[in-house]
Amino acid sequence: MLSHEKNAILTQSGPDAPMGKFMRAFWTPAMTAAEVPAADEPPVRLQLLNERLVVFRDSAGRVGVLEENCPHRGASLFFGRNEEGGIRCVYHGWKFDVDGGCMDMPTEPAGSRMCQNVKAKAYPARLAGGLLWVYMGSASPAPELPAFEFIGLPGDQIYASRWHQECNYAQAMEGELDSAHVGFLHRMVNHTSEDNQALTGKYFKEDTAPSWKILPTEAGFLACNGRRVDGDKRYWRLNQFLLPFYTMIPPRPGDAQLVRMWVPMTDERCWVICVTFRPDRALGAEELAAWRNGDNSHRKVIPGTTTPTERKDNDYLIDRQEQKTISFTGIKGIRAQDAMVTESAGPIADRTREHLGSSDIAVVAMRRTLIEQAGKCAASGETPVAVTKPALYRVRATQAVLPQDMPVETADEIIRPARAAA
Ligand code: FES
Ligand SMILES: [Fe+2]
Secondary structure (H helix, E strand, O other), rough: OOHHHHHHHHOOOOOOOHHHHHOOOOOOEEHHHHHHHOOOOEEEEEEEEEEEEEEEEEEOOEEEEEEOOOOOOOOOHHHEEEEEEEEEEEOOOOOOOOOOOEEEOOOOOOOHHHHHHHHHEEEEEEEEEOOOEEOOOOOOOOOOOOOOOOOOOOHHHHHEEEEEEOOOOOHHHHHHOOHHHHHHOOOOOOOOOHHHHOOOOOOHHHHHOOEEEEEEEEEEEEEEEOOOEEEEEEEEEEEEEEEEOOEEEEOOOOOOEEEEEEEEEEOOOOEEEEEEOOOOOOHHHHHHHHHHOOOOOOOOOOOOOOEEEOOOOHHHHOHHHHHOOOEOOOOHHHHHHHHHHOOOOOOOOOOOOOOOOEEEEHHHHHHHHHHHHHHHHHHHHHHHHHHHHHHHHHHOOEEEEEEEOOOOOOEEEEHHHHHHHO
């Protein structure tokens, strides 16, 4: 459990909250590159870390991320006109460039210097790895982007998607770090199913109470969970937690690598951004089609929106008959199943009332790491180490079947790619 005070620190990401300040020291993934409007197209709205923003691309193709409210009297720039190198507020015609500089102030008399003195709040933005990244911190220049393995890969080797979830980011992320749920929540009850073999296969069922070992890294930790399998062996999965809100789980053999990002939108909603990628070759047509349809790595959304088709207000389209005969939940899609359990705890779970068991060790480690790091940065004003070492993000989640008593930290084949460049 967590006290009310610590729960507030963990879950609040506004500009004045300790966690909000901590997160702002990092670049924030905001949307997929495909969602960024083309040059001179109308702006789109973006809520990030409890701030309301607009995103647009000017005539030269530069991306601008501005506070949504016009610095004059607060009208929304979402309704503005994106014209000739900047966005013009339609209330009184003030116009701003991608850096927030005022380009025109037609309501002021000729010769007025006011235009030079008024700026729209603008954040540095970059397109990389199929995503738009926004820097909302105070360092100037902004730090380097985290050196995730997918950044810099050709476009045909990366697929990114984004959807929103109706709960706090930490709660949504807890569902990914807690490996013990996999053998239940995602279980198929018709034992002939192909999914049953592949996803919750026999290892997850053979040992439903994995042992845990948390190995700290400079950017978070490795959540190692090991199941006793095949008599005298142990199936180890090394999940990554990377500050402030990234997770990686090992893909099935042959599947694409993946990174998930649990980004606060408000304190009661979050973005989930998923990047699947192949470091060595182009993605296949079949896997792309499956992801677009919301298969296990990604979530099915209403086209052109970030709204999932199976969601809270339609009870995730639960089918009680299927729950009896096909799957443990009767809900289609692994990601929808995950969202159902994390959202159904409420927008911000009351962590004073929970009863944590040994399967929650990674969840506890994540909360502790974030709260400690946020507190440390708030007290010292120092830049988090992970921000200054982008290469810490060039890691993978790994897995292997090892001799049962072999300490996982000595298994070089899975430790090395989890700790250094893959
Ligand atoms: S409120 Fe935007 S120009 Fe007046
Ligand atoms: Fe899950």
